[in-house]
Amino acid sequence: MTKAIQIDNFSYSYPDGTTALREITLSIEHGRRVALIGPNGAGKSTLLLAMAGFIRGTGKVIIDGLDTAGNLKQVRSAIGCCLENPEDQLFMPTLFDDVAFGPLNMGLDPSQVKERVALALARVGLAAMAQRPPHHLSAGQKRAAAIATVLSMSPKIITLDEPDGSLDPRNRNNLVNLLTALSQTLVIATCSMDFAAAVADTAAVMDAGRVVAVGPAEQIMSDAKLMTSHGLEVPRKFINGR
Amino acid sequence: MDACIAFAQKAVKMHHAYIDKFAYQDSPIHRLDARVKFIVTIVFTAVVISLPRTSVSILFCYAVGPFAVLVLGGVPIGFVLKHILFVSPFVLVLALTGPLYDKTAATVAFGPWAWQTTVGWLCCWGIAGKFVVTMLALIALVSTTRFEDLLAGLQRLGFPKLLVIQLSFLYRYIFLLIDSAQHILRARAARAVGRIGFRAGIRFAAAMLGSLLVRSVDTAERVNTAMRARGFDGNWRTINRLAVRGRDYVFVSAAAGFIFGLYLFVRPMLR
Secondary structure (H helix, E strand, O other): OOOOEEEEEEEEEOOOOOEEEEEEEEEEOOOOEEEEEOOOOOOHHHHHHHHOOOOOOEEEEEEOOEEOOOOHHHHHHHEEEEOOOHHHHOOOOOHHHHHHHHHHHOOOOHHHHHHHHHHHHHHOOOHHHOOOOHHHOOHHHHHHHHHHHHHOOOOOEEEEEOOOOOOOHHHHHHHHHHHHHOOOEEEEEEOOHHHHHHHOOEEEEEEOOEEEEEEEHHHHHOOHHHHHHOOOOOOHHHHHHO | OHHHHHHHHHHHOOOHHHHOHHHHOOOOOOOOOHHHHHHHHHHHHHHHHHOOOOOHHHHHHHHHHHHHHHHHOOOOHHHHHHHHHHHHHHHHHHHOOHHHHOOOEEEEEEOOEEEEEEHHHHHHHHHHHHHHHHHHHHHHHHHHOOHHHHHHHHHHOOOOHHHHHHHHHHHHHHHHHHHHHHHHHHHHHHHOOOOOOHHHHHHHHHHHHHHHHHHHHHHHHHHHHHHHHOOOOOOOOOOOOOOOOHHHHHHHHHHHHHHHHHHHHHHHHHO
16 A cells, blocks of 8 residues: 655755755655654754655655656645645635635636535634635634645645644644544644644654654653754653653 | 834734725625626726816715715725825825916805915815815725625626736735734834934835845745645636626616716816
């Protein structure tokens, strides 16, 4: 069976020569919720961009059996990207238009698009907000709306870049509930260890452009030596076996 | 320079909540098709602008139309006047040049009263009057029509797609730009002690504009990434949700009757 994501020996440098990703090898099964954890500048966001084919480096990135080099349209139907700032994700005049943007580009007819938009908005609890402009939404609603823009495309894999950023505890809990209820493969880049521990079943530690450890979330994130040596901390959930 | 910065701070405080807050109300005017309201506003504006420069009293009659729309739409007149005042300096400068250039004597009669003035002053009042009446119409349009409906209407009316897309992004991101400017001004205010000199003020303004430009470019790149991630291939696809109904025909008939009826009524006086 094909893997959701298969990355083999992938390296990437920015145009100024700075190496962002070094010989990344990572394999993610379908249905997993993977936390990409690491300090600032570890290369987490860049790796997410590589998964969606936005950057080209050396090595292979295979998404649901498709090589990102040469199959961009199919790859981007299989993988949905939630960017770090929901303001960048929500660029249409209304929430409905934003959530409909992807399905319309997939060539679906208007009745199918409306159905998908209604389902996606209901899923994130924003069904009543469909005709609101994005700038009228709160930070938590914008984050949920950004996820709805991806859900409406029914991707098999969803990548989320720092989805818990600037959320209050209630909205963070709502987001945790939403993400853990999704059936898709999730890859979540985050600096928040508590959030990662609440959502993920698998963790991959990144530092200085490398993946330094991959394994079950509890095993990886409760390893105090590993976590602190890479500028991270053990989440409260895994301290003293709580 | 401090006064300029205070004006800039006041300007950026015009947050989206103040610009389009009445467009989301519900009223008979709000329920009209965006295309119909747009066309009526354009025709109304063209007729008002085409009136002779000195026909000040007729402008008062024309003001009744947009005023009625604003009242029916539940838009507070104080809100409208505030917005007209906000942009009035640009037009008033132009209007006030009239009395300087044309000093031909003219007599103004109003019922039993008559007084002497100059054609320049009549032109000045004419320009100011046209500005106020057309602004009333424009504010009536944007305060009773959701911007997304207006954009959809423009697209259906055959406006260039690129222009509609640019307007859509402008509407979406102007508020973020205003917020960014507000944050920069606040950061400056937090660190400014005492009066700032003219040169330092200019340097600050240039740095702020540069920073806003760089942020805009960065945002544009990230938005482009978000669009491509959702399958954007250069073709702008939307769902049409506009429909012309019976009430739109009634509105068009009433508006046409008012605009052209009034024009025919006052035409003998314009000669």
